[in-house]
Amino acid sequence: MGEPRLKSVQCSSPAGLHRMAYKEWGDPAxxxxxxCVHGVTRVADDFDALADAMSDRYRVVCPDVxxxxxxxxxxDPNLYVVPQYVADMVTLIARVTANDEDEAVHWVGTSMGGLIGMILASFDNSPIRRLVLNDIGPVLDPAAMARIGEYIGQDLRFPNFEAGARFVKDVSSSFGPHSDAEWHKLASDVLVQESGGEWVRHYDLGLARPFAAITPERAEQDQxxxxxxxxxxxxxxxxxxGELSDLLSRxxxxxxxxxGPKPILAEIPGVGHAPTLMHAxxxxxxxxxLSTE
Structure with missing residues (x-):
């Protein structure tokens, strides 16, 4: 359905202003x-296949959180938390629905993106009309959270793209079976080459800061x-x-x-955390x- 448009919107935090980039697919009018909002270390490009498939019906907006x-x-890395992300998404929705009186959107959120959608959908007068939660719920397995927190903060550097891609495939094995071309894309979306030639993961290592601050008491309150x-x-x-998910138990x-909303539950066989939504x-x-209205 054509190439996506790369755009950005200015958002605010207690530490100042920041620009959030997003990809937009489909008819701009x-x-x-x-x-569509991605997981904690992923990016907007994760939804390329879904966005392309849905762009005949929707204007699909995929932000890089x-x-x-x-x-x-x-x-301030301490602001890498869901309330800040929710505020950013309210700004984004106001931008992309500026000509729509009721600011209505549908939402697909994978993992962290699902948490953001869950909070936003819970508000009175929420703009979310239909919600897809991809392998996420109100209970977060402590072992899985610890694994994610440790993974996020490692300053890993790879001598070439191939080494980085092997790492991404290894740590993402729970995504389930994918072709070599799909694994290449999943890696290229989240790896970037620095000026010195090394390849690194394309996110701020400061994302790990809030994870380090989680105590058992705080986790209980959050849940x-x-x-x-x-x-x-x-x-x-x-x-x-995902049938094998260690983050969302059966x-x-x-x-x-x-x-709550008593959702329809669909389990994806042979997949853990989280389904990539790349496959037909x-x-x-x-x-x-989303088409059932």
Whole structure:
């Protein structure tokens, strides 16, 4: 459906202003907007296949969350937290729905992107009309969170792209089976070459700072707040779960179907955390749900 347009919007934080980059697919005048938000160390490019498939029906907007990819880094790494991301998305939605009276959007969020969507969808007068949560819920497995936090903060450097790509494939094995070309894309989206020639991951290592501050007491409080937010959601919701996910347990997913928006649950076989939404069968599940109005 054509090449995406690269744009940005200026957002604010307590530490100052920052620009958040985003990719926009489809007819720029289409009032039907689908916002797709990636996981904690990933980027907007993750949704290229989904966005291309959905751009006949939607204007698809895929941001690089602050500190990742093309977006600017925050001056204070302690602000790499969901409330700041939610504020940035409110700014983004205001920009992309400027000509739409009710500022309505549909939302697909993978992992962290799902948490952002969950909080935003819980608000009174939320702009989110239909919500897809991709392998995320109000209960975050402590072991999985510790694994992610440790992974984020490592200052890893690779002598060439091939070495970096092997690393990305190894640490992303839970994404499930992908072709060599798909693994190459998944790596090239999140690796960047520095001026000295080394390849590094394309995000601010300061993302790890908030993870280091999590205590058991704080984790318990956060989980209670997430369940409260989830229970306040009223829009139609689809919950995707990787069959082998270590971040969203089957028990939590089943509990989610009984609470809050009582979502449709679709489990992706042979996949852990998280389905990449690159394959036709996964895209079809999302498309069918969003097209049911």
């Amino acid at each position: 289409n009032p039907r907007v689908l916002v 602050a500190g990742r990819g093309r977006s600017e880094r925050l001056r 209670a707040a997430l369940w409260a937010a989830y229970d306040a959601i009223r829009c139609p919701t689809l919950l995707l779960r 028990a939590t997913a089943e509990e989610m179907t009984r609470r 069968n996964q895209i079809a599940i999302v498309r069918d749900f």
